[in-house]
Structure formats: C-alpha cells, structure tokens
Amino acid sequence: MNIVVCYKSALEETSMLVSSSGVDATRARHKISDYDRNAIAAGMGVATETDRVLALTFGGLEAKKTAKDVLSRGPDQVYAVIANDAASADGAATAKVLAAAIRSIGDVDLVVCGEGSSDSYAHQVGPRIAALLSMPVMSELSEFSVEGTAIKGKRTVGGVTEFLCADLPAVATVLPAAAEAPIPGLKAVLAAGKKPLTEMTLAELGLDATSLAPKTSAGPLTAVLASRKRILFPDGDASSQVAGLVGALVKEGVLR
Amino acid sequence: MTGALVVADTIEGGRRLITVAAGLNLPVSAVTHDPTVATGLTDYVSDVVYHLVGSSDRLHDYYSAFAGLVRDRQPDLVLIADTVPGRELAAMSAAQLDVALVSGATRLVTDGTRITATRLVYGGSFEREEQLGGLTIVTVPTELHHPAAASATTAERVTVEATADQRVTVTKRATVTRSGPDLASALAIVGVGLGLRHRDDLSLADELAGALDGAVACTRPVAEDRGWLPTERYIGISGAKITSDLYVALGISGQTQHTAGLRDVKVVVAINSDPAAPIFAAADYGIVGDLYQIVPLLIQAIEDSRHGQ
Numbered sequence: 001m002n003i004v005v006c007y008k009s010a011l012e013e014t015s016m017l018v019s020s021s022g023v024d025a026t027r028a029r030h031k032i033s034d035y036d037r038n039a040i041a042a043g044m045g046v047a048t049e050t051d052r053v054l055a056l057t058f059g060g061l062e063a064k065k066t067a068k069d070v071l072s073r074g075p076d077q078v079y080a081v082i083a084n085d086a087a088s089a090d091g092a093a094t095a096k097v098l099a100a101a102i103r104s105i106g107d108v109d110l111v112v113c114g115e116g117s118s119d120s121y122a123h124q125v126g127p128r129i130a131a132l133l134s135m136p137v138m139s140e141l142s143e144f145s146v147e148g149t150a151i152k153g154k155r156t157v158g159g160v161t162e163f164l165c166a167d168l169p170a171v172a173t174v175l176p177a178a179a180e181a182p183i184p185g186l187k188a189v190l191a192a193g194k195k196p197l198t199e200m201t202l203a204e205l206g207l208d209a210t211s212l213a214p215k216t217s218a219g220p221l222t223a224v225l226a227s228r229k230r231i232l233f234p235d236g237d238a239s240s241q242v243a244g245l246v247g248a249l250v251k252e253g254v255l256r
Numbered sequence: 257m258t259g260a261l262v263v264a265d266t267i268e269g270g271r272r273l274i275t276v277a278a279g280l281n282l283p284v285s286a287v288t289h290d291p292t293v294a295t296g297l298t299d300y301v302s303d304v305v306y307h308l309v310g311s312s313d314r315l316h317d318y319y320s321a322f323a324g325l326v327r328d329r330q331p332d333l334v335l336i337a338d339t340v341p342g343r344e345l346a347a348m349s350a351a352q353l354d355v356a357l358v359s360g361a362t363r364l365v366t367d368g369t370r371i372t373a374t375r376l377v378y379g380g381s382f383e384r385e386e387q388l389g390g391l392t393i394v395t396v397p398t399e400l401h402h403p404a405a406a407s408a409t410t411a412e413r414v415t416v417e418a419t420a421d422q423r424v425t426v427t428k429r430a431t432v433t434r435s436g437p438d439l440a441s442a443l444a445i446v447g448v449g450l451g452l453r454h455r456d457d458l459s460l461a462d463e464l465a466g467a468l469d470g471a472v473a474c475t476r477p478v479a480e481d482r483g484w485l486p487t488e489r490y491i492g493i494s495g496a497k498i499t500s501d502l503y504v505a506l507g508i509s510g511q512t513q514h515t516a517g518l519r520d521v522k523v524v525v526a527i528n529s530d531p532a533a534p535i536f537a538a539a540d541y542g543i544v545g546d547l548y549q550i551v552p553l554l555i556q557a558i559e560d561s562r563h564g565q
Contacts, residue, residue, distance in 0.1 A: 013378040023382060091357060092350065120377050121493065122359045127347035131319070136423035139344045142480065142487070156432060156487045157340045163428040170423075177480040215356035216373075216392065219385040224376065226515060228524060229540040241543045242553040245525065246561050248541055254444070254502040254523045255561060256469065 001051045001109045001146075001168075005043035005075060006098055006129070007036035009059050009066045010119040016221075023221040030062045032069055035114030035174075037181035042174045043112040044074040046146045052076050054105060058097045060086045064197065071192035072184035079105065081200045085209060091120070093212035095128030100205040102133060110151065111171040115140050126173035136166040142177040259283035259303060261331040263322070263345065265315045267296040271403035273335045274300050276396055278404060280366045282333060285411075287325060289315045294413060300404050301411040312420035316345035321418030323352040330391065333371060338395040350393045358386055359395045362497075362519070380493045380516025397497045399440040400520060432486040437471045439489070444470030444502040445521075447491055448484075449514075450477055451507015451528060451547060455484050460551050461506060467558045468502065475514050491517035506547045510535025527551070 010033040017024040032040075040055065047053045055075040057063050060082065067078045081097050083089075089097070102108050111133075113126035123139070130137035138144070141153040141164075151172060153164045184192075202208060231248070233241040249255045260277035264270025264286050270293060277284045286297045287306040294307035306325060308318045322345065326334060334349075336342045338360050350357035362383070363374040371388045388394075439445060446465045448458065458472070465472045472485070479490040491498055493516040503521045507528060508514060515538040518524055526539035527547050536542045543550055 011378075013381050016378070016382075091347070092354065095351060115494070118379060121379070122357070123343045124347035124350065124357050124359060127344050128351035128357075131348045131351035136421070137344065137348070138424055140340050152427075155340060159432045159486065159488055161430045161432055162426050163430075164424050165427050166424045175480065215390070216358060216386040216388055219387070221377065221382040221384050224381060224383050224512070224516070224519075226519075226538040228538055230537060230542070231540065232536065232542045232544065235544065238543075238545055238549050238553055241545065242550060242557050245541055245543060245554070246557040249502065249523065249525070250561060252523050252540075255558060256443070 001048075002105070002107050003043050003047055003051055003053045003110045003112065004102055004105065004108050005040050005053060005055050006111065006113045006125065007040060007055055007057050007070060008033040008117045008119075009057060009063045010117055013118070018223045023223060025221070030065055032066050033114060034118040035116060035176055037073070038176040038179050039112050039114040039174050040070060040073045040075065041179035041181040042144065043110075045179045046110070046144065054079060056098060056101055056105075057081070058083070058086055058089065058094055058101070060084060064199075067197045068189075068192050069184075071195045071197075072189045073181070074188070075195075077195060078197045079200060080197060081202065081205065083202050083209065088214055089212055090214040090216065091122050091124035091128060092215055095125045095132060096212065097202065097205065097207060098125065099129045099132035100207055101200060102129070104200070104205055109168045110146065111135070111169075113171065113173045115173050115175050123173075126171055130171035133171070135169050135171050137171040137173070138164050138166060139173040140175055141172055142175050144172050144174065144178060258332055259285065260333045260335055261326065261329065262286045262301070263315070263334065263336040263342070264288045264293055264297060265290060265337070265341070267293050268403050269337050269398050270297050271300050272398040272401045273337065273396060274404035275401045276335055276364060277333070280333070280364060280371060285329070285331065287322065289313070289318055289418070298411045298413055299406045302407050302409065303411060305411050305413045307413060307415050308418035309415055310418040310420045312422055314341065314426070316341040316348070317420040317422055318418045319345050319348035320352060320421060321416065323349040325416060326353060326391070332391065333388070334391070334393040336393065336395045338397045342395055346393050346395050353391070355390070356388065356392045357395070358388065358392060361394050361396050362400065364394065364396070376493055376516050380512035399497055400499060432488065439471055439473055439491070439496045439498055442471035442498075442500050444468035444504075445473050445498055445500045446470060446504045446506065447473045447475065447508055448478055448506050449475045449508030451509075452478070455482070457548075458484060460548070464504065464506075464551055464555055467555045468504070470500070470502070473498070475508055493517065505535050505539065506551065508535050509533045510538050
C-alpha cells in the first residue's frame with residue numbers, strides 16, 4: 001500500500017518580529033507545520049513493513065529545508081512541488097497542486113493530512129484533495145486505523161463521538177491526538193540523509209501559476225493584543241488577594 | 257440570486273448565521289437536509305428555504321448536491337457553521353465549485369460593495385483581513401452571534417431531490433457526557449489547564465462553577481490528551497469561542513491557541529502559580545498563587561459576597 005502524508009513548511013510564529021509598523025517575517029525560521037508532525041506520525045502508525053510512506057509538500061525553495069526533518073520521522077521519500085510564489089497560495093491552489101502530485105505519484109491508497117496548518121489553520125486542504133480526487137474523506141479524526149482495505153476513524157462532532165468507516169482509497173485528516181510526534185532519534189536523523197527527495201514543478205504536473213492565483217485579497221498580518229486590564233493582586237496573604245479580587249468582580253458587575 | 261445562502265443543520269445555528277448575513281445587509285436564503293429545520297427556518301429567512309431530500313441524515317454527505325444548488329442559484333456569499341461537518345461540507349463544495357473558502361471568520365464587514373472577512377492565523381497570535389472577490393464560502397463560529405429574530409415575511413420552501421455521498425459510513429455513535437450548562441449560554445465559565453494535578457480535582461472547578469452559577473471548560477490538552485472533559489468543552493482557536501461575562505482560568509498557562517477563544521469575554525481572571533505565565537497578560541485580574549489554596553477561599557468569598565456579608 002502507498003500512503004501519502006501531506007505536510008507544509010510553515011513559519012515559526014515565535015520567530016516573527018512584532019513592532020508598531022507591523023509584523024516582520026523576513027527573518028522567521030521555517031518548521032514542519034505543528035499538526036503535520038502528528039499527521040506524519042499517524043501515517044507511519046498505520047503503515048506495515050511492506051507499505052511505502054511518501055511525504056508530499058508544496059512550497060517555495062524553503063520547503064526543501066524541512067525535508068530532512070520529515071524523513072527522520074520515518075517516511076521513505078519526500079516529494080516536493082517547488083514554486084516561487086507558493087507562499088501566496090490559498091487552500092484552493094494548494095489542494096490542486098497536491099491532488100495533481102498524488103495523481104502523478106499514482107497508486108495511492110491513503111492520503112493523510114493534518115487537521116489544518118499552524119499558520120493559516122483553515123481546515124480545507126484535506127477535504128479539498130478528497131473532492132478533487134473523488135475520494136471519501138474522514139476529517140478531524142482523533143484515532144484512526146487501517147483494517148484490510150478499509151479505514152476506520154473516530155471523531156467528536158458536537159456532543160457525539162462518531163465511529164466512521166470507508167473503503168480505501170480515502171483521505172484522512174487527523175488531530176494531534178491521533179498520534180504523538182516525538183523528536184526523532186540520532187539513528188533516524190542519520191538515516192534520513194540517505195533517503196530520496198524528489199522535486200516536482202508545476203509544469204510537470206500540468207499546472208500553471210495563473211490557475212493558482214489566490215481567490216481572495218489578503219491584507220498584512222496584524223498582531224492580536226488582548227486589551228485587558230492586567231491587574232495583579234499583590235503577593236502576600238491569600239485571603240486579602242481573594243477579597244480584592246471579589247471586590248473587583250462585584251464592581252465589574254459580573255458576580256450575581 | 258443575490259444575497260447570502262445560509263447552511264443550517266439546526267434552527268438555532270441557522271438563526272445565528274442569519275444574524276451575520278443581516279449584518280451585511282444581504283437578503284437571506286437557507287438550505288438544510290432536515291425537514292424540521294426547513295419548516296422552522298421559514299419564519300426567519302427572507303427569501304427561500306431549500307430542503308435537500310435524500311437518503312442521509314448527515315448534511316455534509318450532500319456536498320455535491322449543495323455545490324449544484326450554489327452553482328445554480330449563484331449567491332454572493334455562502335455561510336456555514338465552523339464545526340467539524342460544516343468545515344468538511346465547506347471545503348468539499350468549495351473544491352467542486354473552484355471557489356474561495358474563508359474559514360473561521362471572526363468578523364465580516366461590508367463597505368456596500370465588497371465584503372471583508374477577518375480571521376485568526378498563527379495559532380491566534382495574529383489576524384488577517386481577506387477581501388472577498390466573487391462567490392465565496394465562509395465558515396463562521398456561530399457562538400459569537402445571537403440568533404436572529406423572526407423575519408417580517410414567511411419564506412418560500414423549495415424541495416430539492418439530492419444524492420448523498422455515503423462512502424463514509426457511521427458504524428456507531430456515542431453521546432459524550434455533558435457536564436453543566438452550555439458554554440454558548442453560560443454567563444460564567446471556569447476553565448482548567450494542565451496546572452490541575454488530578455482528574456478528581458475537577459471537583460474544585462465544579463464547586464467554583466457552582467458558586468458562580470456557571471459552567472466548567474478546559475484547554476485542549478486537558479480534553480484531548482488527558483480526556484478529563486469532553487472535547488466540546490475545550491476553549492480556543494480550534495475549540496469553543498466563548499462570550500461569557502466572566503472567565504476564571506485555573507492553572508492555565510495562556511498559550512494564544514487558548515486565549516484566542518476568550519476575545520469576547522467581558523472579564524478574564526487568572527489564577528496561576530507561575531508569575532511568568534502568559535495568561536496574566538491576557539487577563540483583567542490575576543492572582544499569582546496555588547490554585548488549591550486560592551479556589552476554596554474564592555468560593556467562600558463569592559458565597560459571602562452573595563449573602564451580603
């Protein structure tokens with residue numbers, strides 16, 4: 001069985017600089033998008049020894065920087081679709097590229113994606129890939145397994161836990177709870193250097209940049225600052241701290 | 257068709273999305289697969305209620321028929337609840353229609369000609385505006401909006417025969433035990449984080465919530481990793497967004513993924529033993545201290561205050 005795990009190289013938000021003039025991401029580091037680490041672990045978790053796990057990404061040149069980290073987490077090979085303006089790609093474009101790459105790889109039985117990326121967190125690429133490839137999708141699974149030619153999954157919808165089943169080929173998107181993503185050991189890191197990284201271009205996939213133009217016009221990032229009072233009741237006697245707090249809550253009119 | 261098409265799997269959820277559409281001065285139609293919802297929404301919708309009739313009881317199984325309806329009726333905007341099935345329906349139909357999907361819009365405004373959506377990115381650390389161009393599907397956390405009042409007219413109801421994609425089957429459903437009032441309607445909410453040491457210590461949060469006549473909630477790891485509360489009880493960018501008057505955070509460090517769910521709370525209180533915890537920057541009032549010592553005193557002080565002592 002061939003399992004494709006999709007991942008994104010995202011900016012590390014803690015390395016982005018915030019100033020009065022805005023958010024500066026020019027020196028920010030790249031990482032494997034947080035939830036995609038769990039998706040990689042989840043894909044590895046359902047693979048048997050005879051299965052091949054292929055990691056797939058779409059990004060700019062920076063996408064290659066995270067490939068070794070991905071390979072040290074177990075996949076046999078990385079496919080990277082590289083395009084200069086990938087950073088501005090929206091969910092629609094990203095899903096088109098990844099779906100085309102999955103068709104090009106061929107004989108893919110299972111596609112695993114994270115629930116959303118750590119940057120845009122839009123929850124759309126996995127289900128969009130399913131629609132484009134005419135595969136069924138199970139999204140936001142907290143557990144999943146492959147049994148024979150079927151995939152089984154568990155997720156919570158409102159106040160109900162659903163147990164789902166579908167025949168392969170299928171797409172699954174997974175929550176972090178589906179698989180822990182430990183830091184790879186030294187042996188795995190060394191082995192990663194010997195695994196193949198295959199680059200693909202949009203032209204090879206029959207796509208052109210104009211068909212991938214974003215469908216909305218996105219503005220700049222702005223920092224979210226909580227406009228809270230930030231009043232701390234001073235150290236000391238816990239009873240007087242609590243009395244101060246309750247007094248403040250009564251004044252606010254939030255104690256009934 | 258000009259206006260907004262609201263997707264509803266409950267009457268209340270539909271009414272909350274109708275409020276969003278009304279705020280953009282758009283006439284509203286609605287679509288649902290549930291006959292009770294279809295009937296109920298005719299009192300709230302100004303144009304048409306489309307009732308998708310087919311073999312599935314899950315709205316998102318009708319994504320293809322839904323995409324066909326959107327293609328046929330050409331609304332300016334499609335609004336869907338930002339829930340697990342809502343996100344799935346939105347993404348599947350957006351792919352079939354090759355249109356934009358803006359998910360989890362915390363704000364939607366119009367200048368009369370263009371609609372601009374705001375959404376949180378990078379785990380709630382930043383936000384970004386997106387100006388919509390042409391037909392766009394938007395998912396909205398419905399709990400941020402009040403249910404719309406009845407419309408002056410009764411909408412026309414139109415039945416649409418729809419094929420459902422039932423390749424994914426539900427083999428079993430289990431109801432998650434609910435604890436206390438709904439987060440969407442609670443006026444006071446007590447949230448617990450990883451600073452709570454044992455599952456049994458939830459009784460402390462229950463007692464405080466009882467004194468406040470409120471509900472108990474938590475952070476994502478408490479629900480997902482520890483499984484102490486149902487996942488519908490966690491607050492944050494991927495969970496519930498709350499609008500209560502009061503939120504008391506117990507042993508919560510205050511990562512932006514959590515505090516992103518608190519933006520519409522009137523007063524946030526933090527109790528944490530770590531003075532450097534980021535929750536204090538996202539709180540109105542804070543006590544640096546041991547929650548096991550502070551909370552019993554707080555419960556007593558609230559009860560004393562209520563009894564005029």
